[in-house]
Amino acid sequence: MENERNELENEENLQINQVQSANLLNVIGSIATEEIGLRILILAEANKIQAAIGVEGVTIADLIRINRSVTRTMKTVLLKNTILERKLRDVLNTLREQDIATFSVQQLLIEFANVIGSIFNEENALAELIQAEADKINTAIPIATTVEELVELDQSVRALMKIIVQKNFILQRKLRNVIQFIEFLISENVVLPITIQNVINNLILLINAISNEETSLGALIESEAQKIDRAGNFGPTTEQRLEINNSVGSIVDTIVQKNMILEAKLEDVLSLFRQVELNEIQIEQIENSLSNIVNSIAVEEEGLGNLIALVSLSLLSTISNISNLSTDVINDLIQANENTTNLIESITLKNMVLEAKLEEALDFINNL
Secondary structure, eight states, X not given: OHHHHHHHHHHHHHHHHHHHHHHHHHHHHHHHHHHHHHHHHHHHHHHHHHHHHTSTTOOHHHHHHHHHHHHHHHHHHHHHHHHHHHHHHHHHHHHHHSOGGGSOHHHHHHHHHHHHHHHHHHHHHHHHHHHHHHHHHHHHGGGOOSHHHHHHHHHHHHHHHHHHHHHHXXXXXXXXXXXXXHHHHHHTTOOOOTTHHHHHHHHHHXXXXXXXXXXXXXXXXXXXXXXXXXXXXXOOOHHHHHHHHHHHHHHHHHHHHHHHHHHHHHHHHHHXXXXXXXXXXXXXXXXXXXXXXXXXXXXXXXXXXXHHHHHHHHHHHHHHTOOSOOHHHHHHHHHHHHHHHHHHHHHHHHXXXXXXXXXXXXXXXXXX
């Protein structure tokens, strides 16, 4: 009699846990749905910048005002992303503590695929936003009349890029939460159902999104190089040259941070690919996606090379404008050299991140 009562209680507890787990899976699905809305909002912000660029007679002041408006909106998006990431982490921690038998792994992987889908769609939207920033700078360069305008423009770009980097970090944490849970299932010897294919396919699309972001970052680097070139046309003082170099260096530092996050995402994705079975079509798609990343890295490297050349020319111009060697002049020469060195160091760090990413991509391709 007592055994029957215990079996009944266990069955009731199992049913309760299954209902709770089903509700948790629904929460994961709702997170993906909300992320889709955020992606549409980001695209709208990118379109807003592109629309402003196309306005006849647009001024640099107008472009800066638009950027400030977009930055405010993106701060709100970032806050929403942070809340959703925390919610996803809490749900997955709760599921991890339950018996795997209480939830449907098949349904969980479907929801995971939806979350990853929302991530790669947001990554593509961010690529559009970064490209809009590059286009905006290219629009501003020919209408700029002072170094100060270019520096102020950079400040607005840097403010938005910092928000984009923070958002990328949140998306990377969300991706890692999902991948680590799948790795947990694998470690528990769970046989992954057919819906794992949806996850793999969306992760391949995520690699493509990373490639798109790399391409847009390359465009942004190139626009920064052209900005230094334009500043030289104004006959800048030594102080102004240092100011524009510092401004560009801050942008490069932000780009490096974003590159590091993209590299971490790629590493997580490739790590999971090594633990699951891939079919021939997926292998071919992965190879093509990684090849696209290799090409985008080459574009970035070319932009960095151009940037280094223009920074070096700027330093030479600064030196040639200095005469009558004195203590102040020596100090100016040292400051100019340190300023250039700081910017080159930022570029070198970016080169190192790109090299790590290239090595990961080529290593995976060679072992396919």
